Amino acid sequence: MKRVPSLALLTSTLLLTPLLGGCGAGPNANSGAESSAQATPSAALAAQSVLSWQALRLGDSGRDVVTLQYLLRHAGQTLSVDGSFGSGTDSAVRAFQRARGLSVDGVVGGNTWKALIVTVRQGDSSNAVRAVQDQLRSGYGYSSVTVDGVFGSGTNTALRDFQSRRGLSVDGVAGLNTWHALVTGSSAPASGTTASLAQSILNNSRITLGTSSSTSGGNPRQNIADTAAGRAATRGCASDANCGLTVTLKRSMLQGMATMAAQNSLYITSLAGGVHSTYSDHYAGLALDIGIWNGVSLGSPNSAHTAxxxxxxxxxxxxxxxxxxYNDSSGGHDNHVHCAWN
Known part of the structure; x- marks a missing residue:
């Protein structure tokens, strides 16, 4: 899915912290930090700590856009469900944001996702159910699920299996945490395929994974080992390297690492651990930092940076x-190369 820089958005009763310096924050990082007319979050959200959501906007496409479109329909907006964030979807998002007292910017960040999400369970029938069914069927391979908007026994069985595999409460109810896992799919514990890819990275002699990090258990080698074992990776936070949060390393980033190693050798200095900027793609499991490229240190500017x-x-x-x-809009990359995937 084509995406703007992912945003780690606070969904607790705390206010969003300001953007801090560090590696990997995109130029549009603040776009997901939407203001809300609500003074306090709902009880369901107050129980959450930090959830990372994919920010969607005009020009994006993919499964999460389909989910967005179904949810907008559920909220009463009129638009096509085609997986493409075009002008019609942009208008619908802005209309929804305006109606809910959110910042009207057309960007679907954390606050907009939270406002769109509704809890669905067996017996329900709606476009929100279609969104769940589409994610289960097309995003996670539950081919027995029919996208008909009717939450029947087949959808219930598939959702319970999805919840079990991702360490969620197995109740067959699509609440906030289940929606988050579905939408960021990406943020669910690794499937066997992703775990196998992580294991191949561990076994790849061309890839050296750093064993040092200010985050306990958050060094690159441990991040990959956890992913290979089907566990979430320990991540840092901008204000605290040991904030106790985890994230799933995304397959796109892991595949990119493996692809580069087919003809090159690389030393990975950071994945999810450490202190980066508040909205860093590292904290969404989408970024890696390279410290040595084909035996050449990237500790200072040189041709290996470009390569x-x-x-x-x-x-x-x-x-x-x-x-x-040489290509650094945010600063701070003279001594490594930072790469982030969608």
Whole structure:
């Protein structure tokens, strides 16, 4: 899915913290920090700590856009469900934001996602149910699920299996945490395929995974080992390297790493751990930092910076979020190359 820089958005009773300096924050990072007319979050949200959501906007496409479109329909908006965030979806998002007292910017960040989400369970029939069914069927391979908007026994069985595999409460109810896992799918514990990919990275002699991090249990090697074992990776936070949060390393980033290693050797200095900027893609499991490229240190600007950045882009990283000493909109990348995937 084409995406703007992912946003780690606070969904607790605390206010959003200001953007801090560090690696990997996109130029549009603040776009998801929407203001809400509500003085306090709902009880359901107050129980949450930090959830990372994919921010969607005009030009994006993919499964999460389909989910967005179904939810907008459920909320009474009129638009096509085609997986493409075009002008019609943009207008519907803005109309929804205006009606809910949110910042009207057309960007579907954390507050907009939370306002769109409704709890659904067996017996319900709605476009919100279609959104769940579409994610289960097309996003996670539950081929027995029919996208008909009717939450029957088949949808219930599939959802319970999904919840079990991701360490969620197995109740067959699509509440906030289940919606979050479905939408960021990406943020669910690794499937066997992703786990196998992580294991292959562990076994790849061309990839050296750093064993140092200010986050306990958050160094690159441990992050990959946890992913190979089907566990979430320990991540840091901008204000606290040991904030106790986890994230699932995304398959797109892991595949990109493996692709680069087919013809190059690389030393990974950071994945999810450490202190980065508040909205860093590291904290969404989408970014990696390279410290050595084909035996050449990236500790200072040199030609290897260019070679590593080009290789990341060739392996699918987002050019606008792939930084080195010479392509650096945010600063702080003179001593490594930062690559982030969608």
């Amino acid at each position: 590593a950045r080009n290789a990341c882009i060739a392996a699918g990283s987002d050019p606008s979020q792939t930084f080195n000493a």
